[in-house]
Amino acid sequence: MIAIYPGSFDPITLGHLDIIERGCQLFDQVIVVLSRNPNKTPLFTVQQRMAHIRWSTQHLPNLEVDSFDGLTVTYARLRQAKVLLRGLRAVSDFELELQMAHTNKTLSDDIETVFLATSTEYSFLSSSLVKEIARFGGPIDHLVPQAVALDIYKCYAKTPTASAPTAVEPTPPVEPPAESSVERHPAPEESIFSES
Numbered sequence: 001m002i003a004i005y006p007g008s009f010d011p012i013t014l015g016h017l018d019i020i021e022r023g024c025q026l027f028d029q030v031i032v033v034l035s036r037n038p039n040k041t042p043l044f045t046v047q048q049r050m051a052h053i054r055w056s057t058q059h060l061p062n063l064e065v066d067s068f069d070g071l072t073v074t075y076a077r078l079r080q081a082k083v084l085l086r087g088l089r090a091v092s093d094f095e096l097e098l099q100m101a102h103t104n105k106t107l108s109d110d111i112e113t114v115f116l117a118t119s120t121e122y123s124f125l126s127s128s129l130v131k132e133i134a135r136f137g138g139p140i141d142h143l144v145p146q147a148v149a150l151d152i153y154k155c156y157a158k159t160p161t162a163s164a165p166t167a168v169e170p171t172p173p174v175e176p177p178a179e180s181s182v183e184r185h186p187a188p189e190e191s192i193f194s195e196s
């Protein structure tokens with residue numbers, strides 16, 4: 001059985017990786033699908049995020065990484081996947097996740113959402129938290145795969161607001177959201193990962 005694990009993964013964290021590894025034990029194949037979340041301004045390009053995930057999952061032979069601009073159920077149907085894999089950290093995740101699961105069920109009745117409860121050590125962990133810590137120069141090596149941490153440090157080292165004591169607001173939204181035109185740090189060529 002094929003499972004799709006959709007998300008923004010901006011960037012992949014050890015919490016995501018834990019769900020991926022456990023998913024790979026449960027399903028014949030897991031496909032991590034990066035989708036653009038219109039409510040979030042990404043730090044890394046889709047290509048950079050895919051490179052991060054590929055680098056972090058080299059030990060998983062039944063894992064594939066892809067991107068798709070459209071409904072997750074459309075992608076799942078294209079790939080003949082029957083399962084949407086999602087992670088649950090806390091009650092705060094539950095409401096939105098349940099709403100998405102119900103919505104997807106109305107769109108495609110034969111695709112099931114399967115939730116994996118976070119491992120306790122990652123229950124607090126989110127991509128936003130990692131970015132917030134890195135932005136103010138804190139350590140993130142224990143939260144994301146090593147090479148991803150280097151890319152994040154590199155990124156914020158080049159961000160002028162990184163050490164400003166009052167820079168507590170998130171990066172302002174950038175429009176339009178087209179991947180090729182969204183301003184990000186670092187520029188794609190500055191990533192330690194080559195673009196594929």
Ligand code: ADP
Nearest residue numbers: 006007008009015016037086087088118122125
């Ligand atoms: P999205 O923008 O779709 O929420 P994310 O990259 O933030 O994408 O998350 C993708 C999935 O991974 C979601 O189901 C989310 O709940 C889950 N997830 C994120 N962080 C963790 C974690 N630390 N432990 C378990 N699941 C997580």
